[in-house]
Amino acid sequence: MAEKLADGDGLPTPTLERAYEKWGGGGWGLILTGNVQVDHRYLNGAGDVTMKPTVSTHKQLARWRAWASACTTPRQTPAIVQLNHPGRQSPMGAGSRSLCAQNLAPSAVPLDFGPGLIAQTISRLVFGVPRAMTQADIQTAVHQFVDAARLADEAGFQGVEIHAAHGYLLAQFLSAHTNHRTDAYGGSAARRAQLVVEIIRAVRAATPPRFCVGIKLNSVDHQSAEALEECIEQMRLIVAAGVDFVEISGGSYEKPTMMTSEVIQGHRPSARTQAREAFFLDFASAIRSSFPEVPLMVTGGFRTRQGMIDPLQNGDCDMIGLGRPAVLHPSLPVEVILNERVSADEARLVTERAPISWANRWTKLPVIGAGDESRHYSSRIAELGA
Structure with missing residues (x-):
């Protein structure tokens, strides 16, 4: 989820802390924050938490410690x-x-929002054609992930999750669709994973056991055998x-599954989307069968409630991740999911459809609808911290 509640220096705000304090008291087994951007030059949007070199280490650490405390203090819930x-x-x-300045990417492959002048114009004007990263750029990215992990550890968080999904930079390196490199970071499945591997090893080396x-x-990138x-x-x-x-999710800005509800712009999911969702379960099972020792979310x-119990009891996964329902009901575990007084029929999780913007009505592009929904839930998170 995108909170969009950092201040102008990229620091967590009291509003963000109060929102997480409510989740911290909700009985969750684990709290995963929204995106923290490791490079202050490249954000998803205004309000992202990030680390700026112009902000003192002392100030950053103080604000991050307050954020970590808001997550963990109410019920000692671990936060990542x-x-x-x-x-x-x-x-x-x-x-x-x-x-x-151009965006960074493994290769100079622009976003493809589909045919038509409007889609192509949005891609070119809003995102542009990215610049293929140099070796120096890649090493800078590794150091940025390490610095952010160190800060999280010093602030009192229990860990980090490296985001290599949803079409972001590390997903771009993993995918043959966006990684056309012929050096050590592309050309084969193993080399496309090299940057992710380097980041994990570097974070491991820089943080305690x-x-x-x-x-x-x-999962959406792996539909074929x-x-x-x-x-x-x-x-x-x-x-x-x-x-x-390992957390399994799906989608990107080109195919924004992760940012949208079950119905967008009044349309039912296509047969292709439904197939992807069915394959999502197959993908999780494939990961589980190949790596039974790795905890899977x-x-x-x-x-x-029953929809969550079934995959856990069947061994399909070890953890269930919830986003939108948690925003609308921050105490879901104690009040509904784990509350024996709430019957199975009543133990349902709700979501909301975002208001459809004029841009969404005009362009009918999924990425615009996804942006509407992301902003809607960001505003709901702000209400939690008000």
Whole structure:
């Protein structure tokens, strides 16, 4: 989830802390924060938490400690910071870079929002054609993830989750669709995973053994048998690098599954989307069968207590991730999910459809609808912290 509640220096605000304090008292087994951007030059949007070199270490640490305390103090709930770099999915003006600076990506592959002048114009004007990262850029990114992990540890968080899903930078490196490199970071499934592996190892080396390191991966990129085989190959390298858990999600700005509800603009999901959702379960099962020792979290679409119990009892996953329902009901575990006085029929999780903007009505582009929903839930999070 995108909270969008940082101040102008990229620091957590009291509003953000109060929102997390409510989740901290809700009985959750684990709190995962929204995206923290490791590079202040490239954000998803205004209000992202990030680290700016112009802000003193003392000030950053104080604000992060207050944030961590808000998560963990009410019920001693462990809290993990999600670390991210948007890569080519950073809109113009989001971050401290100049308006002329190109986004970073493994290769110069622009976002494809579909055919038509409107879709192409939005891609070119809002995101532009990214610049293929140099070796120096890649090493800078590794150091940025490490610095953010160190800060999270010093602030009192129990770990970090490295975001390699939703079409962001690390997902771009993992995917053959966006990674056309021929050096050590591309050309094969193993080399496309090299940057992720380097980041995991570097974070491990820079933090104590008790510090949890997880990773978030996409299912939507692995619909074919060949793609799944390559993903398993990458997963072997990632697991060997030392991750403590794997979260499965899906979507990107081009196919924004992760940012939308079940129905967008009044339309039912297409047959292709429904197939992807069915394959999502197959993907989780493939990961589980190949890596039975790695704790697996599945996120997205859970709307009933029984719907969460079944995959846990069947061994399909070890953890269930909830986003939108948690925003609307921050005490879901203690009041509904784990409350024996609430019957199975009543133990349902609710979501809201975001108001449809004029831009969404005019363009009918899924990425615009996804933006509407993201902003709607960001405003709901702000209400939690008001």
